[in-house]
Amino acid sequence: MFRARVVGDVVATHRHEHLGQKKLLLVRRLDLDGAEEGHEIIALDVIGVGRGEDVLIVQEGGAARQLYKDKKIPVQAVIVGVVDRFDVDASARPPAPGAGQ
Amino acid sequence: MFIGKVIGRVVSTVKQDTLSSVTLQWVQPVSSSGVKTGKPLVAVDRIGVGPGETIFYVTSREAAMTLDDPFAAVDAGIVGKVDCFDIDGGRCWPAQS
Numbered sequence: 001m002f003r004a005r006v007v008g009d010v011v012a013t014h015r016h017e018h019l020g021q022k023k024l025l026l027v028r029r030l031d032l033d034g035a036e037e038g039h040e041i042i043a044l045d046v047i048g049v050g051r052g053e054d055v056l057i058v059q060e061g062g063a064a065r066q067l068y069k070d071k072k073i074p075v076q077a078v079i080v081g082v083v084d085r086f087d088v089d090a091s092a093r094p095p096a097p098g099a100g101q
Numbered sequence: 102m103f104i105g106k107v108i109g110r111v112v113s114t115v116k117q118d119t120l121s122s123v124t125l126q127w128v129q130p131v132s133s134s135g136v137k138t139g140k141p142l143v144a145v146d147r148i149g150v151g152p153g154e155t156i157f158y159v160t161s162r163e164a165a166m167t168l169d170d171p172f173a174a175v176d177a178g179i180v181g182k183v184d185c186f187d188i189d190g191g192r193c194w195p196a197q198s
Contacts, residue, residue: 008133008188012157015181016148016167024102024157026133026186039130039138042102042157051190061163074159074166074180076102 003030003083004057006049010042018073025049025079027057032088043077044068056081102157102180104138106131107150111143119173126150126179128158133186144177155183 010024027043028036034054041059046067049055057077058064064075111125124146130139135155144158147167158164158179165171167178185193 008186010157010186011184011193012181013184014148014150016179018166019180024181026188040104040133042104061159061161061166064163072166072171074163074178076159076161076163 001056001058001080003086004028004041004043004055004079005030005036006051006053006055006079007036007040008051016074018070019075027055027077027079030054032093041077043079044075045079047079047081049079049082054083055079056083102159104131104133104183105129105142105144105156105158105179106135107152107154107156107179108141109152117174119170120145120175123147123168123173123175124149128156128177128179131155133188142177144179145173145175146179148179148181150179150182157181157183 004027006025008026022044029038031037058080059077061076064078105128107126108129109127126146128144129141156179160177164175164178165173185195187193
């Protein structure tokens with residue numbers, strides 16, 4: 001799983017039959033400092049989140065099939081939680097440039 | 102799932118059995134603003150999309166699940182066509198084409 005931010009909604013009427021009318025959200029992964037990094041991905045949402053929220057994403061097809069109880073749902077990313085806060089040990093962060101010398 | 106843009110169609114007559122009568126599309130991975138995010142790939146198309154359209158696709162095992170045969174020898178499959186992205190809560194920005 002990883003932490004990501006919901007950056008938008010995806011409007012798509014023509015879609016695979018097994019996706020149904022499930023809501024699609026555009027999300028971007030966050031780094032330890034909360035900055036968006038990497039490319040956008042499209043995720044389904046089982047809890048009901050909104051734009052701008054920091055969420056927990058499981059990116060695994062098997063998990064999606066379990067969540068939706070559908071063996072044929074072609075989905076790879078699902079939003080499974082809202083991140084209220086998180087703590088990172090200082091030693092896990094890369095040293096700031098020029099610091100600690 | 103990932104965003105992509107259909108840039109062409111792949112024609113192949115001699116194919117492995119699980120790929121018979123399956124449409125293959127060239128897909129360029131892009132961001133919501135249409136910027137390229139990787140190298141083009143070939144994806145199976147079960148839903149029917151056309152060149153220039155922005156789509157989203159799945160990879161790995163889920164790609165085969167877009168087809169009737171869940172054991173088809175494919176690694177990317179188109180699952181939907183993007184009409185627009187609602188980024189700022191107001192206007193729905195059309196997918197770049």
